[in-house]
Amino acid sequence: MTTPKHNLLHSVWNFFCSLKLTIFTLILLALTSIIGTVIQQNRSPEEYIRQYGEGLYTLFERLQFFDMYRAWWFLALLILFCLNLIACSIKRLPGVWKTVREPSLTMAPDTLLTLANHTRFDSRQNAEETAQALSESLSSRFARPVLTRTEDGLHLFAQKAAWARFGVYVTHLSILIIFIGAIIGNIWGYKAFVNIVEGDQVNQVWPRGGGEPIDLGFTVRCDSFSVTYYDGSLRPKEYASVLDVIEDGQEVISDRKIIVNTPLNYKGITFYQSSYGPAGPATTRMRVTPKGGSPLVAINREGEHTPLPNGYSFAVTGYAQSYQGMGPAVQMHVNTPDGRHGNPFIVLQNFPDFDSRRGGEFAFALLDYKQPQYTGLQVNKDPGVWVVWIGCLLLILGTMAAFMISHRRIWITIEPKGEGSVVHMGASAHRNQAAFALYFDELKKDLTKNLVA
């Protein structure tokens, strides 16, 4: 008699071992995951209220739909998924272990003939000789068999790819390993960002989502930032920062170029090119030719007026990387000596003689435009990422083994009969039976060729 308590434990165990629970959990996970793809995650309350109205907002907020992949109920579903996976594996693994490690080496002739693939024939050689011959053929064509002698006769057992049986458990284990890696990364890692103006250096980064700055333990300097474009278009080709790493006053990494898809890693902390932007006023260098005079070079800071001869001055008010397909250009104007604001005009860098045709008091040619930039770096530390990759590798190997490799077994029992012997042969494959049936027919022909009476 089992006690009620025992019964309860038993039903709980059975509940977690159930394959129906697996299907149910997988489908539920699929259905609930949709919510987070339809409702944008982690936006501001104002945005949500604008989109859904007060009533729905309150409901969704309570259901944690706005950060649903971290919601308690979604995590609970994932935990249920893991428990189910562990319980199922624990329940079935010992049986599979036994099949692989202690295969039944002998099989009674009657049982043999119940297998999906089987045959029976009379051999003209005696049992020992037949066993010897079959052993040799099996070794060369399939796998080296194990010979067992019982009072019934001689038994051969050969198998291939028994380990494929573990594929499914490797798959299950790999999922748990990936979860463990993710948890490690969440607890001991961080995601942060930092902006560095060209020429500046930092030794702290700011966690995403707010909080105290994190000390890197070393210094990162940005030598320069640049954007390049595909010829004749505004389509960016490359964003690149040139970074140095300085530790204890020593430059440990010098002039490392980092671009999107090529990050910099130092001491487990990785820096990714993520954004950029203007930092401070731009500097323009121009050749200015007064009417009838000789040219001079003027340097202008954006937002300021630069004096010109005879009381005039000029200012640059805009810049375009490509003005109407004609290359870099500035927009500027000239102020008269009495402070009157002149009409704005465009100066193209690629056409230095063009501005003289305007017929102004001065002709301008753009020599150089320099906008200091900051580089926006994403800074990540994830000590769990290697665990995740090991899990992924096992996941690939596990699913491949589970779906593509078949455990094939052959049993042969040889009974003496007069001068010769009777051979019973049976075989099974745990996957792709149709292909194995064809294989078995071929093998059968080969094995029996020189033996049949």
Added chain:
Amino acid sequence: MNSAQFFNLTTIGYFASMVLFLVYLIARSPKIALAATAVAWAGFAANTAGIALRYFEAVEMGYNQAPLSNLYESVVFFAWSILLVYLLMDLKYKQRAVGAFVIPFAFIGMTWAQLGLDDAIAPLVPALQSNWLTYHVITCFLGYAGFAIACGASIMYLILDTQKSKDNKNGILALFPDIRVLDDINYKAIMFGFPMLTLGIITGAAWANYAWGTYWSWDPKETWSLIVWFVYAAFLHARFTRGWVGKRAAWLSIIGFAATIFCYLGVNLVLSGLHSYGGA
């Protein structure tokens, strides 16, 4: 000839093959089925040539990139993947009627690509300049193609299943493979597609980690790929449970493919996220 002309031939080939397969269902002549298969092979050859040419056309323009960079190219590649997996299946099973339910997916894809999508060769933005792009796209689409074939077989399964009770396997249905063969094709195609999708998700995660430092960010595309993965994982486990085989498995397979298509197109066209470049 340029790649666009080869893609025209591809579309014509898939259309002809589809029509021949439908004629086969009505006329029941094995010769027509053979012709349909031959035309499918010809279309596949044109599709292959078109993709190869497009690669060289991009190289000539100075962009060394695999022809997998925008929606047009990916749809063309999807059609190619479907044909590849279908033709391999056909070599093994020789169940010609299945073609009538699989080739239309490739034909619709090619037609949409040619009539509705921008076929300009544009250079890759920095985030997409990675070899991971190639591994990721190839594995994902081989997975999708497996699911497309499973879906075709499942539709046939359900059609056959409704007729089974009346026991009149006349007309078109006489050409359908045995219901157990359809069930087997469904499973085999998913057993091929599932590890490919897994590989696709992992290569995507590896790339994301390399490019942005986050292997998983619950972006809609990522989440949908996981949804598809969950559905097919449920399908595979359903095989071991009584009551979840046959008809229910066929429905799961069709739902899985609908989710796959949404993951591929719906997310780009409807939702926003990292992969929305594809909708541009």
